[in-house]
Amino acid sequence: MLEELLYKPTHSLIDQSLHSRLGVETTNGDGYGVGWYLPADGQRPGTLKGIGPAWGSRNLREVAASVRSPLFLAHIRASTGTPVQESNCHPFRFENWLWMHNGMIADYHKVKRDIMLAIDPDLFPDIEGSTDSEAMFYLALTFGLRDDPPIAIEQMAGFIEDVGHRHGVENPLQMTIATSDGERLWAVRYSSVHNSRSLFFSTDVEDLRRLHPDNPMLQGISDETRLIVSEPLxxxxxxxxxxxxAHWGVVQEGADEIHPFIPKRP
Structure with missing residues (x-):
């Protein structure tokens, strides 16, 4: 169940929405969202979003107690200037893809026009909100996210940095990103200033069992279980x-991977 991770850990995502330890904002109350995949090939992921704080959402608690998923993404939002509305809440969805982002495009009002005009015209009608995060998603889709996510995100980051520098923005990009096609999950940590928002991954379950043989929680989860989080739970x-x-990683069946992240300028 989703509630096992959203509500029950000591420093769960719900606790983080009130008491973030590592985030820029201590409180993240400008909306929430969760997206999940069911074990059926080709199924479009489900989503639930709300504009209120996660800690007070009855709907989120009900869904978290009812949905069982092998792969899900969850997000709490602190707005960087765009309106608090459902279309601006993460994760964003396109076909079988989910995307969420922690960070910002610096001086977005200066570069927004160039970024939006670079998005594939066939994708443009699917943009629903006004955030820089959603624009990054559709820019990555334009650069081939569905074919090669790491390369597409590197090209997206390089493009944004190039546009920012042309508009006099010294450090255009701050991002940690999670995106999934329902089978694999990619995570990226990068910023132009080389001091990115926090991002953690959980240790291999078999190694954790050797470290903590008497921990009952570790005995009840799959060997393939892996968590990617902004703050430890x-x-x-x-x-x-x-x-x-400046690295990216992928969680997948079998061996997971981690590699350097290098933006690719146009």
Whole structure:
């Protein structure tokens, strides 16, 4: 069930919405969203979004207690200037893809026109909100997210930095990103200033069982279980590892991977 991770850990996402330890904002109350995949090939993911704070959402609690999913994304929002409305809440969805982002495009009002005009005209009608995060998603789709996510995101980042520099923005991009096609999940940590928002991945379950053989929670989860989080959900020794600055990783069946992230300029 989703509630096992959204509500039950010591420093769960719901707790983080009130008491973020590592985020820029201590409180993230400008909306929430969760997207999940069901174990059926080709199924479009479900989503639930709300404009209120996650800690007070009865709908989120009801859904989290009812939905069982092998892969889901969840987000709490602190607006960087765009309106608090459902279309601006993460995760964003296109076909079988989900996308969420922590960070910002600096001086977005200066570069927004150039970024929006670079999006594939066939994709443009699907944009619903006004955030820089959704624009990044559709720009990545334009650059081939569905074929090669790491390359597409590197091209997206390089394009945004190029546009920003042309408009006199010294450090255009701050981002940690999670995106999924329902089978794999990619996570990216990068910023133009090389001091990115926090991002962690959980240690391999078999290694954790060796470290904590008496922990009952570890006995009840799959060997393939992996969590990607902005902040650790608890204080279990050895459970959490920081994603290195300017790196991307993929969680997939079998061996997961992590590689350097290098923006590709136009």
């Amino acid at each position: 608890g204080d279990l020794p050895g459970a959490w590892n920081a994603v290195p600055e």
